[in-house]
Amino acid sequence: MSGSAPGVRTRRSVLRLTGQNDDLFWYGRAVEALKKLALNDPTSWWYQAAVHGFPADPAGAGLQSAPLPPQQDRTTFWNQCQHQTAFFLPWHRGYLGCFEEIIAATVVSLGGPAGWALPYWNYSDTTNSNAPLLPAAFLNRDDGQGGVNPLWVDGRNVVQGVLQLDQDAVNLNCLTDGVFEGSSRGGDPGFGGPSTGFHHQAVSNGVFGMLESVPHNVVHDEVGGWMSDPDTAAADPIFWLHHANIDRLWEVWRNRNPAFVNPADPNWLTGQTFTLHGAQARVVRYQSADMVNTANVLHGYNYDDISDPLGAAQVAAQPPVAAMTAGPRPPPAMVGASATGIPVGAQGNNARIAINQTAHQAAIAALAPVHQPRAFLNIENVTGTGRTGSYKVYVNTPAAAGQPPLFAGMLSTFGIAKATRDSSHTGGSGGTTVLDITSLLDQLRRERNWDGGHLDVSIVPTDAARMMRAAPDTSLQIGRLSVYYH
Amino acid sequence: MPAATWLDRHPEWWVLALSAGAWLALVWFTAPMAAGSLCIVGRGGLAGDVAGRLMAQWRTGALDQMLGTWAMMALAMAPPLTMPMLRYVAARSFAFRRMRALALFVIGLLCPWLAAGVLGVALLAAAPAPGGRFGAIAFVLAALWEITPFKRRALRRCHRTMPLAADGWRADRDCFAFGCARGQDCLIGCWAMMLAVMFADHAPAAILVTQAMAFAQRRVREPRVECCAVVLAAFGALLLVRL
Numbered sequence: 003m004s005g006s007a008p009g010v011r012t013r014r015s016v017l018r019l020t021g022q023n024d025d026l027f028w029y030g031r032a033v034e035a036l037k038k039l040a041l042n043d044p045t046s047w048w049y050q051a052a053v054h055g056f057p058a059d060p061a062g063a064g065l066q067s068a069p070l071p072p073q074q075d076r077t078t079f080w081n082q083c084q085h086q087t088a089f090f091l092p093w094h095r096g097y098l099g100c101f102e103e104i105i106a107a108t109v110v111s112l113g114g115p116a117g118w119a120l121p122y123w124n125y126s127d128t129t130n131s132n133a134p135l136l137p138a139a140f141l142n143r144d145d146g147q148g149g150v151n152p153l154w155v156d157g158r159n160v161v162q163g164v165l166q167l168d169q170d171a172v173n174l175n176c177l178t179d180g181v182f183e184g185s186s187r188g189g190d191p192g193f194g195g196p197s198t199g200f201h202h203q204a205v206s207n208g209v210f211g212m213l214e215s216v217p218h219n220v221v222h223d224e225v226g227g228w229m230s231d232p233d234t235a236a237a238d239p240i241f242w243l244h245h246a247n248i249d250r251l252w253e254v255w256r257n258r259n260p261a262f263v264n265p266a267d268p269n270w271l272t273g274q275t276f277t278l279h280g281a282q283a284r285v286v287r288y289q290s291a292d293m294v295n296t297a298n299v300l301h302g303y304n305y306d307d308i309s310d311p312l313g314a315a316q317v318a319a320q321p322p323v324a325a326m327t328a329g330p331r332p333p334p335a336m337v338g339a340s341a342t343g344i345p346v347g348a349q350g351n352n353a354r355i356a357i358n359q360t361a362h363q364a365a366i367a368a369l370a371p372v373h374q375p376r377a378f379l380n381i382e383n384v385t386g387t388g389r390t391g392s393y394k395v396y397v398n399t400p401a402a403a404g405q406p407p408l409f410a411g412m413l414s415t416f417g418i419a420k421a422t423r424d425s426s427h428t429g430g431s432g433g434t435t436v437l438d439i440t441s442l443l444d445q446l447r448r449e450r451n452w453d454g455g456h457l458d459v460s461i462v463p464t465d466a467a468r469m470m471r472a473a474p475d476t477s478l479q480i481g482r483l484s485v486y487y488h
Numbered sequence: 489m490p491a492a493t494w495l496d497r498h499p500e501w502w503v504l505a506l507s508a509g510a511w512l513a514l515v516w517f518t519a520p521m522a523a524g525s526l527c528i529v530g531r532g533g534l535a536g537d538v539a540g541r542l543m544a545q546w547r548t549g550a551l552d553q554m555l556g557t558w559a560m561m562a563l564a565m566a567p568p569l570t571m572p573m574l575r576y577v578a579a580r581s582f583a584f585r586r587m588r589a590l591a592l593f594v595i596g597l598l599c600p601w602l603a604a605g606v607l608g609v610a611l612l613a614a615a616p617a618p619g620g621r622f623g624a625i626a627f628v629l630a631a632l633w634e635i636t637p638f639k640r641r642a643l644r645r646c647h648r649t650m651p652l653a654a655d656g657w658r659a660d661r662d663c664f665a666f667g668c669a670r671g672q673d674c675l676i677g678c679w680a681m682m683l684a685v686m687f688a689d690h691a692p693a694a695i696l697v698t699q700a701m702a703f704a705q706r707r708v709r710e711p712r713v714e715c716c717a718v719v720l721a722a723f724g725a726l727l728l729v730r731l
Contacts, residue, residue: 077710187579330489333497335583339654342662358655361582382580383651424641429648429673481651484580 010302011106011119013250016243017130018306021139025121030139032108032118033239034152042071044079044279045104048237052076053097053278054083055233055420063234064156078277083232085417086208086433087198088183088270091252092290094245099300100280101242106301107281119303122246126172126217126311134172136165136225140240153239157227161465168464170394170412171220174311176212177255179438183265184211188380189334189488191436193255197267208421209434210414213255218248219414223392224464230389232417250305253296258310264294332372334488335365338457344480346386346461350393353483354400355457362454365487375487376440379459381413383481385422385432390415390478396460397442402450407460411437415478432481439485459483499586500574503567503594510564518557518690545613554612557690558605561682562598565699566674569646569706570597573670576649577663585655589663596667600675601682608686626684627724633680634717642677643705643713646670678702681720694723 019026039046048066056076060067070076084093098120106118127133141160145151158165176193184192186209195211210219221229221244228234228241235241255262265271271291280286280300296303338357345351369375379397392414396407413435421428446452461480495501545551567574574590581589633639650669652662681698688694701719705711 187575330493334579336580336654337582342651342653342658356654358582360584364583383649424645424648427644427647429645431647431649482654484654 010297010304011117012304012306013119013122013246014306015124016121016137017133019121025119026139028109028114028118030153031112032105035108040069041066042069044283050101051236052080054236056080057233065237086210088195090195090211090214092293093276095249095293096276096288098245098249100278100286103281103300120246121243122250123243124247125167126174134167155228155238159226167224171224172217177312179212180262183267183270185334187334188336188486189378209436215435216412219416220392220412222416223414232420253305253308257308332368334486336484336486337362337365339482339484342482346478346480350462352460355483355485357454369487377443378486378488379410379437379439380484380486381435381480383432384418386415386418386478388476390476392464394462397439398458399446399450399452400456400458408442410439410442499578503574503590507564507567510560514560514564515692518692541614551613554609558609561690562601566597566601567594569702570670580652592660592663593667596664597671599668600671604675608683612686623687624724624727626687627720630680630684631717631721634713639677642673643711645673646706
């Protein structure tokens with residue numbers, strides 16, 4: 003369990019762990035111990051989960067609801083999770099580091115070894131057929147010794163004893179986006195998310211970053227149960243392995259192309275300070291600048307594998323960011339939109355986007371001299387109630403209705419119910435997902451004689467979504483579909 | 489960054505310029521009235537019943553002046569507070585429609601404030617006399633409003649966006665309706681504060697402080713409304729002391 007440098011520990015793939023006296027085994031023991039601590043103990047399982055989010059009705063959600071810590075502590079430490087923002091990755095890195103410190107200290111107190119490291123769930127590993135399956139150690143209620151497995155939680159989307167993630171849910175196309183901090187105005191939201199101030203959930207129509215959309219959000223949806231709601235997600239032990247993988251993908255992205263760099267924006271680096279608890283309930287304060295080098299994050303850590311899963315060919319095919327632009331990138335421009343208010347029923351829905359030729363030509367004229375324009379499908383103001391799962395999004399040209407539509411990406415509803423409530427920090431705006439459809443529009447022009455007039459979009463529920471939509475009190479609506487050039 | 493690039497990235501610039509102009513006009517017209525003091529009211533004080541006082545104010549032109557000042561104050565204060573919404577409207581509209589979309593949003597935004605202004609001015613004009621006591625009461629009322637759940641809810645709704653139709657009369661309607669909705673939330677959140685400012689005869693110091701508080705409340709995750717309440721209560725106490 004020791005790292006490559008003194009004191010630096012190495013996080014390993016859970017697919018390579020056996021649960022026999024290794025990091026996975028001690029994780030289970032520590033989770034069991036932390037679950038016995040009271041909610042108002044900053045190192046308890048329940049308090050740590052509440053740092054991410056705490057529901058209005060914890061008892062109804064099956065969480066510990068008392069004794070509550072003082073109101074001031076709840077205001078400072080709870081409900082902090084950063085989503086729909088470029089703080090998504092640095093905030094969660096600090097959160098994982100604090101959690102790792104707490105678990106490691108607990109492992110030692112239970113008689114385990116020092117230097118425990120959080121395993122990660124690499125569900126996108128194409129070399130391992132078990133990768134998209136929920137690891138066996140988390141699957142069964144029975145711990146094999148007559149007790150309840152501490153890594154098991156009820157309500158996940160387990161079908162016939164298996165929880166298998168959809169292959170599109172673990173797609174890693176996000177790694178090709180060379181911009182970390184993107185735009186919330188319809189264009190590229192960036193690998194890490196749009197530039198924003200500190201906030202919990204969206205402010206002003208929050209847009210998800212590329213990595214946050216897929217695989218992050220969709221894996222939350224696909225696992226289901228507590229994982230499908232930001233207010234309960236961190237109470238599921240698989241949450242931490244999922245986020246360790248998301249954190250690892252940040253390192254993968256940074257290492258796959260020298261032009262892929264973290265923001266130099268002072269607002270991102272030092273503009274916001276986060277406050278959490280580490281082991282022994284010590285208060286930890288950090289900024290994004292403290293999170294850029296994993297060896298310097300608290301105790302320091304690295305990953306056993308940050309090789310490029312997309313392969314050398316795609317690295318070569320991706321031009322360096324510097325070569326793609328010849329000056330400041332102009333702001334994104336909307337070129338087409340659908341009607342507003344698109345209900346998404348249990349069977350999904352279809353909508354048509356009308357491309358405005360005046361806007362199209364103006365956008366091309368503004369963007370083309372500076373860089374090669376990219377096209378982005380915006381799924382705006384998605385609102386809903388209940389847990390509605392994720393959807394697959396396809397595009398096609400109306401003239402080619404007989405041909406199969408082209409897969410554009412995934413629409414997740416993780417956090418949407420919360421972002422829909424008036425009482426949330428979004429004020430009820432919902433969320434916006436952005437998909438890069440540049441290559442698909444090229445394909446439609448090339449292979450289906452698309453005239454650039456209208457674009458048909460289909461929203462199709464995944465199997466998990468169909469299962470979740472069967473629950474009462476669920477609804478989902480898309481505010482508007484639009485196409486932007488950026 | 490060249491000016492043209494900056495303007496291209498901030499299509500809402502002209503609305504903010506309009507607000508800046510309204511600020512200057514406000515200071516120009518109200519500073520002499522409030523010079524050397526924090527106000528205070530005294531528009532009332534004429535003899536007679538409520539209707540009589542209103543008629544008297546109407547004849548002297550004081551009512552027009554008060555309404556004009558209120559409208560100027562709304563134009564100066566409301567658009568900067570909704571800057572993220574202005575940017576949202578611009579970003580979610582076709583480039584060739586942005587100016588029209590922003591104009592309709594701002595008109596919608598000001599409508600609830602202007603309607604409330606008519607009511608507020610009538611109230612102020614009908615206030616018996618002397619005004620100072622009412623000013624103090626208005627500030628205490630504003631302080632109490634700050635700590636109600638209605639205020640917190642309105643602040644959150646100030647961040648709410650809505651999908652806008654892209655073209656045609658539906659786009660115009662949506663931009664106007666969006667402006668009205670945010671204006672309404674803005675009004676629910678800040679009506680008490682602004683009423684107090686009105687009773688303070690639109691003293692620039694009072695306007696500046698309330699604008700700063702309203703701005704700060706919209707910038708942070710957990711607005712410190714209690715601190716704002718203390719500031720407003722202190723203003724009220726100051727008025728009482730000076731009576």
